[in-house]
Each structure stands twice: as C-alpha cells, then as structure tokens.
Amino acid sequence: MTTNRLHPLSAVTNAVQRGVVGGSVMFFLVSILSGMVSMVEVSWAFVLSPLGFLVGVGYAVAYYYRFEYELTEDTFDIASGVLSRRDREIPFGRVQNVDVRQGVVSRILGIAVVTIETAGGGSSEATLSFVSDDEAARLQREIRRRTAARDRPTRREDGVDPSADERAPVSGDPSQTASDSGADVTPSGAPVDTRPESSARDQRPESAPDGTAYRPRQLFALEMRELLLYSFASFRKAAVAALGFLTLFGMDFVVEYLLSVTDAVTQGSATGGGMPTRSLVFGTVSVAHAVAVTYAVSIAYTFVSYYGFRLGRAGDDLVYERGLLQRYSGSIPLEKVQSVTITDNPVQRLIGYAGLRVETAGYGPDSDSGSQSAVPFARRPRAQTFAERLSGVEPPTFDRPTTVARRRYLVRYALVATIPVVGAYALTRVTAFEAWYVALAVYLAVPPAAHLRWAHLGYYVGDEAIVIREGFWSRTTSVVPYYRIQTISTRRSIFQRRLGLASVVVDTASSQTFARSNPTIYDVDLPIARDVHVTGRDRLQDALTARDEGSASIGDGL
Structure with a gap:
C-alpha cells in the first residue's frame, strides 16, 4: 500500500488561514502590550505581524507534508501532526458514513472535503480537507465497499458469493434506467422499485470489470415542486441564529427602521397615541418583523440545503447528494x-x-x-x-x-399555565401595569393542548x-x-x-x-x-x- 497526501491546494488554503491568524495574533498582542508596558512600541507590530504570518505559513506547509493517509484491507490509516505526531487506524467495521462536501469555490477548483464518521461519539473521526474530486469519489467508493464486505456474510445460504452478482454499468437517463431495471416511475419522476424482494437486494460490486463505476439505483428524487412545498412547510432552527446575527451587526439600522414603521402605524403623531400605545405598537411591529424575517431565512436555507436531493442504493448502502451552494454527498450503510x-x-x-x-x-x-x-x-x-x-x-x-393520561396532561399544563399568571400578577406589584387578569386567557389553551398531546x-x-x-x-x-x-x-x-x-x-x-x-x-x-x-x-x-x-x-x- 502507498500513502497519499492531500491536494496541493490544501496547503495553499491552510497556509493563508494560518498565516492570517499568526499575523493577527502578533498584531493584537503588540497592541495590548504597548498600552501596558512602556518598553513595547506599537511600531513593533509592523515587524512581528509579518513574522507571525510567516510562522503560520510555515506550520501549514509542514502540516501538509506531515499529513498522510492510506487505505489498507482492514483499516483507514491517518498520520498527522507537526510537533506532536498522531497515528490513527479506523477499522472499516466502525465506519458509519462517508460524506463528501463541496462549496461553490471548491467545485470550481475541483476539490472536496471528505468526512468519515464512526460510532465513536460527538465528532467526526477523520476529515480530509482537501482532496481532488476523483480522489473523493474513490475514497467514498472504496471505504463503502470494504465496510460492506465486513458487515455482510461472506457467502449466502445457497453458497453463492454476494460479490459475484454483477450487472452492467448504468448509463443514460436516470428515469429510463429505473424503468428498464424493473422500477415504476411516479408522476413526479422518482422511481419506485416493484421487483420481488429477492431481486431487490442490490448486492452488485462497486465497479464493473472494466473499471467503470456503477450508478446507484435511484430510490427517491426531490422534485422542484416538492422542494418548494418543503421549504414553505418547514422551519429551521438555524434561522433564529441567522436573525440574531443580522440584528447584532445591524442594530442601529434595525431599530431606526422599526421606529419608522411604528411612527407610520401611529400616524407619526404623539397625540395620536400615548407612550403605552406607541410601545405596544413597537413591540407588535418588532415581533411581526422577527417572525417574517426568520421564516424567510428558513425558506431560503431549506431550499439551498436540499436542492437537487437524490437518494439511491449502491450495494448495501444508501447514497445521497444534495445542496445548491454547498454540495453534500454521502453514504449510509444499511447495516448501521x-x-x-x-x-x-x-x-x-x-x-x-x-x-x-x-x-x-x-x-x-x-x-x-x-x-x-x-x-x-x-x-x-x-x-x-x-x-x-x-x-x-x-x-x-x-x-x-389510557384516557387517564389525558387527565394527567390537563393537570400538568394547568400548572404550567399558572406561571405566567403569577408573573403577570407580580408585575402589578412593582409597576403601573394593572391588567394582570389578561394572562388568565392562557388557561383557554390548556384543554386543547392536553388533548392534542394525548391524541398524537x-x-x-x-x-x-x-x-x-x-x-x-x-x-x-x-x-x-x-x-x-x-x-x-x-x-x-x-x-x-x-x-x-x-x-x-x-x-x-x-x-x-x-x-x-x-x-x-x-x-x-x-x-x-x-x-x-x-x-x-x-x-x-x-x-x-x-x-x-x-x-x-x-x-x-x-
């Protein structure tokens, strides 16, 4: 077996990133010390910052030449580290997913990030950033094949080796391929396999004898109409974080805009509405805009993330690809x-x-x-x-x-509803707010909430x-x-x-x-x-x- 290195562009991108970090650290360090120690001059930053940049670049180049990976028969081996050397052996039997990720720039440059996930816990076991498109496809295919070989029995009960079940490479239009292989095509164009269970077990090898890669048998494709419906009928929690980011960096503009909308609603007249009324309108306008912007961001995020989603089966794996700006492709071993x-x-x-x-x-x-x-x-x-x-x-x-559970949820939600009521009453003791009884309306939601919890x-x-x-x-x-x-x-x-x-x-x-x-x-x-x-x-x-x-x-x- 021969060891492999990352793509040369990996060294370039890593060198730029670490160089910028090294130069920035030296600049801020000198700036802070110059204000605390009289012996340190601010002008030193113009000397030490380029030196920090060169140190970062040198470390990145050394890391590139010290990073090696290798595919063996049983493991995926990685050796990395400059000052502290680390050798890892990842058994194929532990591999859960092999993902390939490409952004817009990465696709233009023909490089990709390969991520290997195992059952080991809260982070990816190995990340190769970056390798060429062809190398990413090869690693994904080979790791998938060797993982499947570890998971499936060597021979079936009838004595036939599963790896001997070969088919011709797939070419041409995907929908036509699905039809020729015994699958029906839905009105949306996505094929549904109707073959008998025995023939549906796709245990073909990853490539034909001439080295041509097989195309996975398509199981599902997300059409444009479904993608649009999915975008409008879903909500992404990441959209809330995006709203916070936009508000943080545009606070002055956001506040000024909301105040202008509030003034337009109240006719811009101080006599048209007192301070409590103007505050109430401002709060309502702010909430309405926050909901609208968050929903719009969620729609855009879902559309971009799941554009072109396809799911197929290759051997004993489910394989998928998706994404518009950042393209993902990966495999999910059925055995896992x-x-x-x-x-x-x-x-x-x-x-x-x-x-x-x-x-x-x-x-x-x-x-x-x-x-x-x-x-x-x-x-x-x-x-x-x-x-x-x-x-x-x-x-x-x-x-x-049992319906006893529904009564239990009724009591539980009633106790929860008591909290805002008590809070509203406590507010009347320390402020001029007196309409605490408005909070009693929350009890109206208790019976339907308890029923819906039980009914589902x-x-x-x-x-x-x-x-x-x-x-x-x-x-x-x-x-x-x-x-x-x-x-x-x-x-x-x-x-x-x-x-x-x-x-x-x-x-x-x-x-x-x-x-x-x-x-x-x-x-x-x-x-x-x-x-x-x-x-x-x-x-x-x-x-x-x-x-x-x-x-x-x-x-x-x-």
Missing part, C-alpha cells in the same frame, strides 16, 4: 441503521406530506446527532411505504394510552419492530427493529405510580439520543407496559437468533 423515523409538523400533515430519516450510530457535520434525512419530503403514504420496506415492519395499527401518542408492537408515535408540533413515528434494541425498560415517576401508569423506553445505539430522548411509549396502564416489555424482550432474542442465521436484514425490501 438503528431505526427509521417518519417526521411531520401540523402544516405538513394538513397538506398530506411527511419526511423520513434514518438513525445511525454516527455523528458528523452532515448529520443531526446521527440522524440522516433519507426522504426529506414526500406524500405521507409514500413515506410510510418506504419506511415499511426499509425496516421490514408491517403497516402498523396504533393503540393510544401511539404505539404498535409488531412482529418485526416496535413503532412509537409522539409529538404534535414536531411529530415523530419511530420504527425500531427488535434486533437493534439495546435495552427496553419500564419507568414510573411518583405521579405515574399514583395513577397506575408507566412508560416503556426503547433504547438503541443511535447517537440521536444524545440530542433527543429515546423512543418512549408514554403513560400506558402498568399491565400493558409490562406486557410490552416482556414481548419486546422475547422478540429481541428471536430477532437476534434470526440474524445469526442470516434470515433477517434491514433494507431487504428496497
């Missing part, structure tokens, strides 16, 4: 999938759409705590069918918790998986195959014990549990919780036995 989750919000439910994500044990820059979007936005029946085929679960019939809970204990539904504003329907369960436990709080209720927690190895709670069946009767616990434990053992015998595998239905 821990659970499948259908997501929606009230707007998406209203128009009959939903999304689908898969949970892995990996964590990286293109994943949300181990969560990867497999189908960002599709009609709900289609997303449900995709989830059923991916996980092997039969169509679920949900059971709801559900669970289904199937033959192949447990399906758990929860949430209203952001509803999730999690499908957890039994063989992916790490632990299943019954939990009871002091209030649940008084009501004879319990919750069943299903824990997997997915990293999404670092950011969100485990899938949980909330507030069912204690006998039912114990029955689910025992059933889940027994079927877990049966599923593990079936997998040991090679008769169960996630993704067989795709």
Whole structure:
C-alpha cells in the first residue's frame, strides 16, 4: 500500500488561514502590550505581524507534508501532526458514513472535503480537507465497499458469493434506467422499485470489470415542486441564529427602521397615541418583523440545503447528494441503521406530506446527532411505504394510552399555565401595569393542548419492530427493529405510580439520543407496559437468533 497526501491546494488554503491568524495574533498582542508596558512600541507590530504570518505559513506547509493517509484491507490509516505526531487506524467495521462536501469555490477548483464518521461519539473521526474530486469519489467508493464486505456474510445460504452478482454499468437517463431495471416511475419522476424482494437486494460490486463505476439505483428524487412545498412547510432552527446575527451587526439600522414603521402605524403623531400605545405598537411591529424575517431565512436555507436531493442504493448502502451552494454527498450503510423515523409538523400533515430519516450510530457535520434525512419530503403514504420496506415492519395499527393520561396532561399544563399568571400578577406589584387578569386567557389553551398531546401518542408492537408515535408540533413515528434494541425498560415517576401508569423506553445505539430522548411509549396502564416489555424482550432474542442465521436484514425490501 502507498500513502497519499492531500491536494496541493490544501496547503495553499491552510497556509493563508494560518498565516492570517499568526499575523493577527502578533498584531493584537503588540497592541495590548504597548498600552501596558512602556518598553513595547506599537511600531513593533509592523515587524512581528509579518513574522507571525510567516510562522503560520510555515506550520501549514509542514502540516501538509506531515499529513498522510492510506487505505489498507482492514483499516483507514491517518498520520498527522507537526510537533506532536498522531497515528490513527479506523477499522472499516466502525465506519458509519462517508460524506463528501463541496462549496461553490471548491467545485470550481475541483476539490472536496471528505468526512468519515464512526460510532465513536460527538465528532467526526477523520476529515480530509482537501482532496481532488476523483480522489473523493474513490475514497467514498472504496471505504463503502470494504465496510460492506465486513458487515455482510461472506457467502449466502445457497453458497453463492454476494460479490459475484454483477450487472452492467448504468448509463443514460436516470428515469429510463429505473424503468428498464424493473422500477415504476411516479408522476413526479422518482422511481419506485416493484421487483420481488429477492431481486431487490442490490448486492452488485462497486465497479464493473472494466473499471467503470456503477450508478446507484435511484430510490427517491426531490422534485422542484416538492422542494418548494418543503421549504414553505418547514422551519429551521438555524434561522433564529441567522436573525440574531443580522440584528447584532445591524442594530442601529434595525431599530431606526422599526421606529419608522411604528411612527407610520401611529400616524407619526404623539397625540395620536400615548407612550403605552406607541410601545405596544413597537413591540407588535418588532415581533411581526422577527417572525417574517426568520421564516424567510428558513425558506431560503431549506431550499439551498436540499436542492437537487437524490437518494439511491449502491450495494448495501444508501447514497445521497444534495445542496445548491454547498454540495453534500454521502453514504449510509444499511447495516448501521438503528431505526427509521417518519417526521411531520401540523402544516405538513394538513397538506398530506411527511419526511423520513434514518438513525445511525454516527455523528458528523452532515448529520443531526446521527440522524440522516433519507426522504426529506414526500406524500405521507409514500413515506410510510418506504419506511415499511426499509425496516421490514408491517403497516402498523396504533393503540393510544389510557384516557387517564389525558387527565394527567390537563393537570400538568394547568400548572404550567399558572406561571405566567403569577408573573403577570407580580408585575402589578412593582409597576403601573394593572391588567394582570389578561394572562388568565392562557388557561383557554390548556384543554386543547392536553388533548392534542394525548391524541398524537401511539404505539404498535409488531412482529418485526416496535413503532412509537409522539409529538404534535414536531411529530415523530419511530420504527425500531427488535434486533437493534439495546435495552427496553419500564419507568414510573411518583405521579405515574399514583395513577397506575408507566412508560416503556426503547433504547438503541443511535447517537440521536444524545440530542433527543429515546423512543418512549408514554403513560400506558402498568399491565400493558409490562406486557410490552416482556414481548419486546422475547422478540429481541428471536430477532437476534434470526440474524445469526442470516434470515433477517434491514433494507431487504428496497
């Protein structure tokens, strides 16, 4: 095996970055010391700053020549470090995802960032910044192939080597390819595979005998109409941070603009509205603009992030690509999938759409705590069918918790609603505000909130998986195959014990549990919780036995 280096442009970009940092540090250091120590002159900055720049450039160049990586039969090896040397060996069996990221400038220059994610925790295991386009594709393909070779059995039960199942390279129009390979094409142009399960197991090699790479079999493509609907029917938390950034750097302009709008609403007359009225109008105008700007930023962010989204299958991996300004492509090994989750919000439910994500044990820059979007936005029946085929679960019939749980939520939300009422009353004791009773209106939201919380809970204990539904504003329907369960436990709080209720927690190895709670069946009767616990434990053992015998595998239905 021969070692490889990063692209030469990596040395150039890194040298510029570290040089600027080195020069800036020396400039600010001299500036601070000159104000504290009389012996230090400000003019020293014009000498030391270029010296800091050269030191940074020299370190970057040394780092480039000291950074090496190598693909072996069993591991991906990286050696790096200038003053402190670090050698890493990443076993292919631990690799969760291999992502390739390209910005606009990177695409023009023909370079990319390759990120390797493992089940190791809260950061990417390795990042190659930068390599050429061809090298990024080669690494992604080779790591994916060797990871799949570690995960799948060497030979099937019929004695045929899976790697021997070769097909001709794919060429031409993707939709025509889907049709020729036995897949139907939906009205939106995205193919749906209708082949028998045995032929749907795509175990072809990564390249043809002549070295031509196979094109992944397309499973889903986000069309422009769906992308626009997704952008308008979703909300990104990052948009709030963007609003804060815009406000921070344009505070004077923002305040002046909001005051001008307020004056226009109040007719710009001091007699047209007193100070309390003007303050109320200003607050209303500020909130309305904040909501509008945040929503607009969210629309733009979603559109740019998921432009051109495609999902396919190559061998034992799901492969995807997306993005307009910054292009992402990556792979999700089917063997690493821990659970499948259908997501929606009230707007998406209203128009009959939903999304689908898969949970892995990996964590990286293109994943949300181990969560990867497999189908960002599709009609709900289609997303449900995709989830059923991916996980092997039969169509679920949900059971709801007992109505005692709804009464519990009513009391809980009533106690929460008391907080703003008490706060409003306390405000009357220290200010001129007297209309504290207006806050009582919050109690009107308590009954519908308790009902909606209860109505959107559900669970289904199937033959192949447990399906758990929860949430209203952001509803999730999690499908957890039994063989992916790490632990299943019954939990009871002091209030649940008084009501004879319990919750069943299903824990997997997915990293999404670092950011969100485990899938949980909330507030069912204690006998039912114990029955689910025992059933889940027994079927877990049966599923593990079936997998040991090679008769169960996630993704067989795709």
